[in-house]
Amino acid sequence: MSVGNDEVQAFSLAQRPDLTEAFVSLDVDWPAFIESSPLLVYWGLDVHHRYQFILLDRDTPVARAAALPIHWNGDPYTLPVRGWDGIVEQSLTDTHRGATLNTLCALEVGVSNEHAGRGLSRVALTALRDEATRMGFEHLIVPVRPTGKADYPDEPIHVYVTRRRDDGLFADNWLRVHEHLGARMIGLCPTAMTISAPIYRWRQWTDLPFDRSGTVAVPGAIAPVMVNHHLDFAVYVEPNVWMEHTLTNFSRPSSSHPSGGNAQ
Known part of the structure; x- marks a missing residue:
């Protein structure tokens, strides 16, 4: 599908399995101590490849969005307190037991270092949100890593999220990207990644x-x-911020869910 403009297109790895290596090896700027989870790479990409998206500018990979489905009752208090790590475990458990996977959780939206500054993170998030709606999910949630907090490492996360600009929006740039797309903060996960x-x-x-x-x-x-x-x-121990994106025009498909238990 085309997103942002006619030159940038998003494909799931189910649509373009030939892009799996490009997806995995994209030069996203993560700190060296945050290494890729083998569980996500080798299980998530295999079982839930339809929820992993890569953005191409013409034929050049420029961004990716990695997500996993879970079952969630919509109550923020029932989200995994371990955030990122907890979602990976819950997705595996919910998939294995055949739960109705009604919620898509974005675990990463990354932009190639060579293409930073083009607003592609917003394009990738928009593509993921639109696809979540199209596939019939009820919720799109994200344990957001507030990158600006690196300037305030000792500040508790519940204090950091109160930092606002004069216009009332989040001071943190990455939280603000989500906010600009209509997402709202629904909770905190102080132990999102260990x-x-x-x-x-x-x-x-x-x-x-x-x-x-x-x-x-x-x-x-x-x-x-x-x-x-x-x-x-x-x-x-890294804290994250739970954000929920509104999925417009939600209507449940005729089957229980497009993904069933095991998405292919």
């Missing part, structure tokens, strides 16, 4: 000495890394 590794791995990822126990501010991290030299280990 990364645990020996200290030597953190040194490799960050080029920092990690020569003392305590908390360490790491470039690109939106919370401090907790270091324990006695255990020779460090742990990063």
Whole structure:
């Protein structure tokens, strides 16, 4: 489908399985310590490839959107407190038990470094939202990583989200992208992603000495890394913000759900 303009098109990996390698290898600017989840890459891309989208500018991959379906009753208090990690686990569980997968959760919207600054994240989100509506989902939710919080790593997430511009919109740029598209904040997930590794791995990822126990501010991290030299280990617990996008013209298909239990 065409999105944004006639030159940028979005395809699911179900439509274009030949683009799977381009999807996985797209040069998205993530901190080195956030490594791809094998569960998402090897299970999600295989079982739920219809919910993984890649954007092409003519024939050049420029952005991607990765999502997984879950069953959700619409109550924010029942969303996984572990956010990103919890959604991956819930999608696997809900798929395995044949639950009605009525909610699509975006886990990443990434833009190629070479094409940053073109507003493609908004184009990718719009494509994902439109496809979620077309496929009959009731909800589109996102555990948003507020990238601007890297400037305030010690600030609690519930305080950070109160930062607003003079026009009332979020001060955080990535939260504001979602807000501009009509999304609303429905909750917080203070433990959205947990990364645990020996200290030597953190040194490799960050080029920092990690020569003392305590908390360490790491470039690109939106919370401090907790270091324990006695255990020779460090742990990063990242908070995210739950946002829900409104799906317009929702109507349930004649079958129970277009994805059934196992989407193909």
